[in-house]
Amino acid sequence: MGKTTFDKIWDAHVVKSVEDGPDILYIDRHLVHEVTSPQAFAGLKARGLKVRRPDRTFAACDHNTPTHNQDNPIADPSSATAVAALAANTKANGIPYFPLGDPANGILHVIGPEQGIVLCGQTVVCGDSHTSTHGALGNIAFGIGTSEVEMVLATQCIMQCKPKQARIDVNGTLRPGVCPKDVILYIISRLGTSGCTGHFVEYCGDVFRGMSMEGRMTVCNMSIEMGARGGLVAPDETTFDYIRGRRFAPKGADFDRDVAYWKTLASDEDVHYDMEFAFDAADIHPMVTYGTNPGMGMPVTGTIPSSAVGCDPGSFNDALAYMGFEPGERLLGHKVDYVFLGSCTDGRIEDFRAFADVVEGHRKAAGVTAWLVPGSKSVERRIEEEGIGRTLRDAGFEIRQPGCSACLAMNDDKVPEGKYCVSTSNRNFVGRQGRGARTILSGPAVAAACAVAGVISCPDEL
């Protein structure tokens, strides 16, 4: 029996195994932010320990940070305290830290790949469930809790039982206008929010092979939304080309040596997956969600169904009541109050390009509040270099400063009660974007069409 990419990376990182128990897994990259780390640093200090491998640990503030006037002190005292704690803890332990305003600051899952911090064939953890993003580069990357953050800080290891494995194939050619976000929203709508619980996913087939790294990141990012421990795409030339030349990536002969190793990581032919799913690319359309979990998705042109995979009738009805929708209702033409472009799911340059392409020649609808939040300072710079910033400003949009923003509304970017927000983020949970806020997840092109039309809209029909 051969090995999957996942097996190869996992096996290479097992320090030792507990009999009838978990493996001790060595961690190559530990990403740290201000929300899930202060208690871990405090625990470390209480034990009289220092960070074992600060050279393998990278930190940035992203969750609590404002998206405007970042050069001013953070107004919210609790957020300011959390960010100050990260600055102090990273300084005391010699951890590279990208503070607010630093040219490399941004959402950890955007800057990790962008700065070449996260490479390929690695184990990557962070106290954040969307760490699964880094599977796009061919990594075992997953979210952990704060106790585990403390363990990794202290020992560079974590104890984990090897998960089962699932394979998801999407073959064929995507329809014009269908983006990576639509692909993953479609998959989750078919498998449900716990469809891959206990499993690590490998995404296979034409569609992922042909996708850019940014697109693969969007897909792997949302693996957690179907319960998966993480998801990866086996590395290929697209991966190596992406990593080449990035700030922290190996250079010259070191890079060539690493690529030679990374090329050995593709899954073997004779491998076993515990679950396998296959979808046809032609069945995927631009998507939106209509409910309060990411599995409640449908084509933007569709009608709300009367059930969803993995959702009992009671929860389904509660979700629709919260959203103010009815089964059988079409969402096209439904009023939109807010549009959020950004997050670790869709805050990369390709997402801004896709948004601007739709916006070009139109203006933002008067009744819509739009938050356009780049995923990083680097994305922010490229937006201007490529002229996207000008296109968007000419159309009445404002571009804010990087951070997690309205994805989880820890800062001031909160959607008011009862208002509808078309959001390129990853979760439409009750109250996620503000108490009583109603979130409709979509990709950047659909979000742009909604921002311009002021109602739920399909980019084709503008």
Next chain:
Amino acid sequence: MRKTVTIESTAVLLDVNNIDTDQIIPARFLKAVSRDSFGEKLFYNWRYRKDGSPDESFALNRSKGSVLVAGANFGCGSSREHAAWALADYGFGAVVASSFADIFRNNALNNGLVPVQVSPGFLERAVSAIRKDPDTKIDVDLSDRSIRVEGVGMETFPIGEYKRECLMKGYDDMDYLLSILSDIEKFEKRNAI
């Protein structure tokens, strides 16, 4: 970590599937830099009305007990360990559900909170028993991995031997990892890390 062998209690019934960690503890309460007092914020948006007054119809405001009985896929979504801290700080020692999200399960185990995964049929019977009689006794016993619900019966639940021992003896993964630092050093040398 606290030691847990048995938990005997009445239940707090929250018969809802897919309870995500944003519901267990909303993000705006994650700004605290210590582990304390998260119990006050547990299920905040469900427990309190907008004016801050308790919603008497919500389970936590009506019943007492150290066992929370919920639906399928408990703890999905964000990895925030604050969810496990809030449940433990409030006084829960076990959560009974027909399935758990992976990260939540680990976070619970790392905080001495026992994730008791039962079959959907057993859960359904337990839920009806608690509905009929809120004083229904629940008995979770790690020594034989069992849960007994008064008037319903007994079922065993899955938990790895290593984690079961950790819970029963009050050990955590950090204790173990710090005891094998020499193995970790060898691994680093061997792999030129």
